[in-house]
Each structure stands twice: as structure tokens, then as C-alpha cells.
Amino acid sequence: MADQATAQEFDILVLGGGSGGYATALRAVQLGFTVGLIEKAKLGGTCLHNGCIPTKALLHSAELADHARDSGKYGVNVTFDGIDMSAVNAYKDGIVAGKYKGLQGLIKSKGITVIEGEGKLQGNNTIVVNGTAYTGKNIVLATGSYSRSLPGLEIGGKVITSDEALVMDYIPKSAIVLGGGVIGVEFASVWKSFGVDVTIIEGLPSLVPNEDASIVKNLERAFKKRGIKFSTGIFFQGVEQDENGVKVTLVDGKTFEAELLLVAVGRGPVTANLGYEEAGITLDRGFVITNERLHTGVGNIYAVGDIVPGVQLAHRGYQQGIFVAEEIAGLNPTIVEDVNIPKVTFCEPEIATVGYTEKGAKEKFGDDQVETQEYNLAGNGKSSILGTGGIVKVVRQKDGPVVGIHMIGSRMGEQIGEAQLIVNWEAYPEDVAQLVHAHPTQNETLGEAHLALAGKPLHG
Amino acid sequence: MADQATAQEFDILVLGGGSGGYATALRAVQLGFTVGLIEKAKLGGTCLHNGCIPTKALLHSAELADHARDSGKYGVNVTFDGIDMSAVNAYKDGIVAGKYKGLQGLIKSKGITVIEGEGKLQGNNTIVVNGTAYTGKNIVLATGSYSRSLPGLEIGGKVITSDEALVMDYIPKSAIVLGGGVIGVEFASVWKSFGVDVTIIEGLPSLVPNEDASIVKNLERAFKKRGIKFSTGIFFQGVEQDENGVKVTLVDGKTFEAELLLVAVGRGPVTANLGYEEAGITLDRGFVITNERLHTGVGNIYAVGDIVPGVQLAHRGYQQGIFVAEEIAGLNPTIVEDVNIPKVTFCEPEIATVGYTEKGAKEKFGDDQVETQEYNLAGNGKSSILGTGGIVKVVRQKDGPVVGIHMIGSRMGEQIGEAQLIVNWEAYPEDVAQLVHAHPTQNETLGEAHLALAGKPLHG
């Protein structure tokens, strides 16, 4: 009895084993805490099983399909014989399974107690799982998110979310994607490469509406060139489906038909009926409200990941998880603001951004306190070799540091590393300009943009 | 007459229009100087016409050939019908022509006077071109380099250098590459992807002997797996050729036969018979000796690029060119040491390094004053998705800043941007560790390595 009771008491009890939850647990045991990690489905959560990882596997197959179509231009003769969806899925599932096994092994080897089942918060220090009460001196809520829909728009049959799209065993002839945000444009990109006739419906005035205006313009141009159709600025009204497919109607009466409809209108927090409100935690439209140090204001209860309002990204979840573990340990960790978290959209062409957009910077610092510089990838040797176009846009405070970097182009996602150091370390363009970038790389575009912004463009 | 005389006098006269020379010229006119740029062949020099750019085009075709062979694993069904060497060359030449046109236009638009012909230094302020004397208040020597051979090893027929290899209109069945440095491993990589049976002969104990030992080990393993053969540690003795091919003998008597031999044993400086020594400039084995601010010690004569001892890279040439223009302008620019110049080798897998190797750091700071951390790409989701392995190795001074980063893996060359900021800005692992890296990218490997080095690995 005593033993069992001990096993149910932890320094830190984490509810949810996704990116945010497991990062909390890993950092916490490093710091010497005992940790219980409660997970009702699979360790790794959305990102590993239904999000980041499987989508990026699809995007790589899509990239190879694009290559197969245009290798001839590069002297590599290839006949493209089509996509084998079951092989694509075997590859994707193999990647997920490998990472899942690795994560389970890691969690186990670190001595984290994994508690299987659905947990419910009870008071300030207790979570009940399958009738057993577990206590934690500290509790971290990390229950994540689910694919939202719109009021009256029911998921089912030919109306699907990313969850279903990730396990499809066939390639539709045509598809409508509702929502031109990150998840929407990534699926549109994959499907187009797989030969699907794709149309994106976005109610806001443009695709990827959160991005800098220059990025938006470039993405829309690139998607048009790829033959990805889109309708922006008119909201969705309703959908009908029959055995042939779906018919979508917009509020202006315009209709679109396709074999299926992917609903990608955002993700809602998983917080209902989990005892959060009863414990006195403040929810706003389902999201858990915390202070800037991720404390809920109740007892020793913290929240991390997609349930906390802000950008819903796996690495923000990691960061918050690490932060909270260090906060509990009294290490006084540094806050990384949402605006300074790197964001990559892995469609073709890729988008990578960190910091303020030009518009955001002007709102923050004043219209005449912001300078920008755009460098066109047409001037970059490696990008020409890869056959891609795009831009790098750097936003600085006038006579001040770089506050935003926005990039688009094939493979440009990987440039986010240098960009985020520049923005997070508040570097001046001159700091970057005095360093030479390796030739010939896409990375040089960052060097050229900063040289230009420092008033001494090299190739321009 | 007066007009003509004026046109022959410049603030800065640059001899050689390659990376180093044209960068000097561009930065100099930005700073308000009049500039004469003397070039005997084509603006852009080795890098554009016989170096960086055409090799990287070949490497991209090679990458596509590799993809064509293994796309099936990713569900993309492809029949590989072989390489069309004339199409490869058309693609490569198209890229070079495009960049060449761009560069010519840029040089012209900036008002740089291009002087065509072979120049010879005469005294401290004069260069004679086709019998006409041009003068400069300052002179910058940038005559670059040529493919060296070994004593008694004559280039011709089936014994070629990179110059000939870049214009070949057929694919040999087999090839021997003499030299396992950057140029050697890049050609070996291209040819293997194109289906050639390749053997590298390197007299030093390993391939890429300047790299960190961990990188060497990984590259040799990867090349073995690719079926690229190599012999290391035994020096070349001689070669015979007949109409069937070449027969190479090593000093231990061992022989190798193949259709051709590529000699890639380094590049020598172009400095003979150009009046340099007569002007009082010090040459060492043909290289121009300067102080650390690139001054030759004679009059106002500077030298930049491959003729200056050190790493022979195009971006080092740019950097030195910009440096000298700013130095002449009295701007007191910052010196970037050779060790801190980013270096990328674009073979498959790519190598990217900046700063000290582990060995170099131990020599510099003492055996017990250095800590290292290796992160294996097997733990990185995006690398698994791309199907690549490799490592990131970070070298730090004990309790001090990061002084070296060494990486290997497909596409890892582009990670050099973040790496070079870390090393050149003397960041501590903790500075990097507190920033979250975007998921899922290869860039995360840098985050993980620095987290581990800061004592708090995330996924490990």
C-alpha cells in the first residue's frame, strides 16, 4: 500500500504526452524531479502521429514527384510512372514508427513514469486516471489540440480533416481545401505534386494571411504557376456531398465541385470536460489563460503547448515545456516571445519567417521607424541551380537591430536557423554584413540581404 | 589626349576580374573610387566559369540521378533512363551564361572601367595592358589560380584537370581521381551518381584530410556505402596512358586502371612573369605574401583571393576584396581569420565546417581546455525523412565559447549560416540552447547539439 501510494505522487505530473508534455517531462527529470506523464493515446501526440512528421514525409514524396517530372531539364532522363500511395504510406508510417519507438525508449530510459489513460484534473494537485488518483506538487497541462471545423460544417464521408487526409490510401482526382493557412497550403502542395486538381478556399483576402505581404505575393504567384487554384476574400457558406463528391458554396453563391473537401480552418484546444474550469482555471474560447511565465494562476498549475493561446507549433511546445520545468526548478529561464519563434511552412516553395512582418514592425515602432530590404533569389547562384525563385526580406528598426526575416523559395525553410539567431540576438545588419557567407549556397541570400541593408550590397 | 590620359588613371586598379578582383571593384565604386578592372579572359574568373558554379550544377544533376534511382522507396515510381550529358552541359552552361550576363551588366552599370587584356605590373602604380600603361593610386592584385599537377605528371589526353572534366561531352565507364580534397571528392561524387566506377587516390592518410576526424570517418563510411572506392596513405608514383585508358602506379607498386585520370592535387597561384617580384613583392612558392591587412609591403599594392596563402574559396576572395576596398577608404574593416571562414564541400553527403577542428582547438587551447559534442542525424526527423545520416559536431573552449562546428549529411551545407554566426560571434552553447529551433528541420540538429553541450539535451 505504501509503495503504491508513493508511486502515485510526483514532483511534477504532466497531463498529455505530446510535444509540450514530453518536453516538460524530459527536462524535469534532467533537473532531478520525479515525473508522471499521463497519455490517453500515443506518446508524441499530434506532431509525431498526425502532424509535423507524417506531413513532412508526404511533402518529401511530393518533392521527388516534382523532380521526376522535370529531371529532363537537368539532363537526367526519367520516366515518371505515377505515385504508389500504399508505398508512400509505408514510407511515412515507417518514419513515424521509428521516431515513436525512439521516443518511447527515451522516456523509459530517463525514468519517467508513463501513466496510460485519460486524465481529469481534480483540485490543485490531483489528476484522476481510470479511477486512480495521482498527485503532483506541480501540475502541467499539455492536452493539445484537435482539428476544428466551422459551425454547421460536419466532418464525415468526403468532408475530412488532416487526420483522415494523412491515412488516405488513394489519390483523389480533385480536392477542395478549406483554409489557406499552414496546414491548408501544405496539403494543397502535396496533392498538386501527386497530380490532384486542387482548389483552396480562403475567406480572408489572401493565402497565408499571417505572413508578410511580400511573402504572400510570392506564394500566390508560385502557386498560380504550379496550377494550384485558389479563391480568396469570400467566405465559405456550406457544402453538400453525394457519392460522386462534394459541392462547396461560398457566401456570394459561387460553387466549386471536387472529389473531396479538406477542412483546414485551424485547431481548437483540447480542454473541455477535463476539470480545468472546476479547478478555477480561466479558459477563453477553450484556451487556457496563463501569465507570461505560463502559470495558470491556480496552485502550482502550469500550461504548455497548443492549449495556450499563440502560435501552435511543436517547437513552441518543446520550448514551453523546457521553460516550465526550469521555472519550477527556480532557474528563472528566459521568455521567448511568440513573435521570435521561428515558423516554417513546408509547402513548395517553402516559407520561413521569424520576428515582425513589415506591417507588424510599423505598428510596433512607427511607420517611419522601419526599414526593409528585399533580396531576390534570382540573383543567387545556388537557387538558380536548384531552379527556384523567391525572396529574402529583412525588416529592421531604423538605425536599429533586425526585427524580422521572411523568406520564400524551395528549401529556404532551412535558412531559418541563421535568421532566428539574428532576430533573437538583436543583431544589426552590419554585424551580419561583416561576415562572409559560403559560396555557392542559398545561405548567401541572407548575407546579400544584410549587406544591402547595411548600405553595401555585394551583387546588386 | 588629355581625355585618354584621364581614362587611364584610376584610384584603384585591379588586376584580375575573378571573385576577389570584381568584389574589390564593386565595393570600391560604392565607396566613390574610380576603378579600372583588368581581365584577360572572362569576368567572373575561375569560380563562375571553371569552378564553383559549373561544379554545383553537375552536383545538382547528380542529386537528381540519385533521386531517380531510389524514388520508389518513397512511393514515387520512376524509371531511370540514364544521363544525357549534352543536356547536362546545356543546363550547366545556361546557368553560367546567365550569371555571366548578370555580372557583366552589374559591372557596367556601376561605372567600373573594364580593361580587356593581359596585364603586367610595372613599378608601384602602373600596369601595362597590350602596350598601354594604366595607373592606379592603389593597385590590387587578384590574378587567381590554376589547376596544379605533380612534378613529372603531364596533363593531356586521358589525364585531365577539373577544367577538362567540366566540359566533357561523355561519361567515362571508370575514372581515377588523384587527390581526396574538396575538388576531388566533388567530382568523385558526381561521377558515381552518373554511373561511373570511381577510385580516389589520396597520399595522405584519409580523404578530406583537413577536416575534423569525425567528419573524415563519416565521409569515408558514406563513400564506401555509395561504392566510391578509395586508396589512402600511399603516394602516387606515375601514370601511363594509351588509347584504352590510364594505368596509375603508387609508390608501393600497386596499380589502378581506368578510362581516365582526373588530377585534383590543388591549385597554384597565377603570379609568374607578371612583374610582381620585379616590383619588390615577396613571393613564397608563387603565393603573394601580405600582412594581415592584405598589404604587400610595396607602395599601395594589395593582394586578394587565391594568390594569398590560405583557404582558396570564392567567398574568401569576396571578403578580401571588400576588405581591401574599405581599407583603402580608411574604414578600418574587421579581419575575418581564415579559420572562421565557412567551408562547404558539396559532395554527397555534404560537409560544412567553420572554426577549429577538435584537434586544432586542442593545439590552440590545450588538450584539457576543449569540450566537444556530437549529435547524430539519426535522431533528427527531417534527416530521416530525407533518408540521410551524418553528424553535427560542436567544439567549444571549456567553459567558453563555441570555436568550431563541423557537419556532414545531405543538404547540411546550408546549415553553415547559423554555424558561422555562432563561431564568429563567439556564442556560448547556452546562448544557442535557449533558442528553440523550428520543427521538423535539419536545422534542429544544431539546436540539439548546443542543448547537449549546454548540459541539457532535449531528445537524447
Place this chain on the structure above:
Amino acid sequence: RPRSTPPVRKLARDLGIDLQMVTGTGPAGLITRADVQNFVDAAAAGTPAVP
């Protein structure tokens, strides 16, 4: 080690300034670029900031 960001440390080094002698005004005593600049200006103005 005084707290600052890497580019600021690099700037200080390029200017030949020892960060130990600079007072940080940023969050938690972080030495900002402005702190370094002010230190340089003070030194240039002859203020006995540099012992």
C-alpha cells in the same frame, strides 16, 4: 561572464572593450549594444569611465 548577446560581445571585442567594465541596463542586467556604445562615448568624452 557578463550577460550580453553574442553580437554585442563581438562588437565590444572589435572596439577593444572589456565587458566586465560595462554596466548592463537590459533585462536582468543584460549588457545591450547601447550600453557598450555609451561606454565608448563616455570614454571618448574623457569621463573617467576607463580606469
